[in-house]
Amino acid sequence: MNRFLVRRVIQIVPQLAILLVLSFALVHLTPGETGVLDLESADAQNIAALREMLGLDRPLHEQFADWAVRLVRLDFGVSFIDGQPVMDKILERLPPTLLLTGTALALSIMLAIPLGLISALRRNTPIDYGLTLFAFIGISVPAFWAAILAIITFGVLIPVLPIQGMRTVGAPVASDVLDVAKHLILPAGILGLEGTAALTRYVRSSMIESLVEDYIRTARSKGLRERVIVVRHAMKNALLPAVTILGLRLPMLVGGAVLIEAVFAWPGIGRLGLEAVLRRDYPVVMGLVVFTGVLTILGNLLADVAYGFLDPRIKQEA
């Protein structure tokens, strides 16, 4: 176990290095890099002064080393637009994003496991076909269009739910929790359904795989009740691969859902990123890529380690 753990932890070092190089290259090697300085009013002298102030006049490798060293001290620099530290901006937007994506993820897990299970147990019946069609539609619908449809339905046709932001402006603090919950329904619901569609398919196929295993036949021949076989023997093994899938959903959890946050004006990480991109606020863009990338790499590590604990075979391979 320890050897597996050590190997897996060492693996994240090159991953982090590649992440840093990629996010630096993304901003500094693209031709639009000087875009921030091409103000018409600026004369050559001002531009030179500004470049020096921002450190853009130094060689790339020096800039990179400097940037990387500051990252280690959790200093992500300051925003070009308002001079606020990037870290503060990210941390300010993190709670709304975690609330939104966490709720959505919980919703998709709670829906996908029973739905995938039913689909697998009632394989090739109308129920299975119906759920399969639902899954296909779910992965084919652009999330932002589903969001617009929801706004048309619940905001325009039957106006029962708030469709913008996270809180009602000027609402009393006492009703805050309820107010936020109401605002959460549409964005989290749509994000959750989108995730459910893909996850249902994974649960279904790994359940089908697990139902034909030898130990299931053994359990049957022992005369165990079907319920015990399905829940205790098949499902326990079928849900293992789903742990990895959860790891793959992690970028969304921390990166926010840019489109959903944009449509519903949700004040999270995704919208911060979109705003930064549109205003070419490079420190915020780079900060966000690194921040979400690091969290995702760590999340995958966690998922793998959890997998190693749950499935003893993994340890032996390592």
Next chain:
Amino acid sequence: MTATTAARIGSAVPRTSDLRRRWERFLSNRLSVAGLGFLVLLVATALVGPGLLERAFGLEPYGLTCDILEPPGPRHPLGCDELGRDVLARLLIGGRISLFVGILVAFLVTVLGLVFGAIAGFFGGSVDNLLMRFTDTMLAMPTFFIVLAAAALLGPSLLNTVIIIGATHWMGTARLIRSEFLSLREREFVTAARASGAGNLRIIGHILRNVTATLTVAATLAVASGVLTESALSFLGLGTQPPDASWGYMLSSAQNYIWVNPLLGVYPGLLVMLTVLAVNFVGEGIRDALDPRLTR
């Protein structure tokens, strides 16, 4: 006798019948056939539809031919947008761009995925390790956000859209191809080829012929993600630029007028959904037809 029978059987089963069997298997999947029908119709209307509409009914996608937000009527079946342009004509032109981007993205994704996957899977060892670490890291990046950043930095254009989406969506294909190569290179035909003196390139060619099923399915599904991502990018104003019509861009402008005409926010999204759904169904059908073993 056995030799001649074998020869006769060998010649009696030409490639065409193999193809026909696969085609019949594809046809037996009704959803895939429906998807293929829809795509054929879509390609046809995208190619000739706009010209036809303009000649026959004077409906043009860029001209201001009607009142602002004119409701649907006999002259404009789906009404007009916020500038007074015919919505139907714009939807057809938008389909052209969506499909174009989708197909080019699929091409790029397939080439990148194939190169990375084949090299990693064939050579294995440290080459594999290096390439797969890179692939994993790319997978750990916040993809859509990077697509946005790159689109803003490079400047939005059709070509940039294709390049950016392709460069951020090849990892799944690469991993698929790699795992196929890893298992195929241990097979007898590779040993046989090597024994008869074939070089690496030739052997890779032999293995390639055995991954066409996987590759075709992956390429089809890449069209779907290309169409979806392009619409999202254009929705945020970083993809197709006005006056070009694209479904995503139409949705973002419709968003401001859903109070006046909610249907404006329905058509473009419906088309994106149907296109992606059709592509996914076709992909599923091809998977079944080419390699029944892959079916779950």
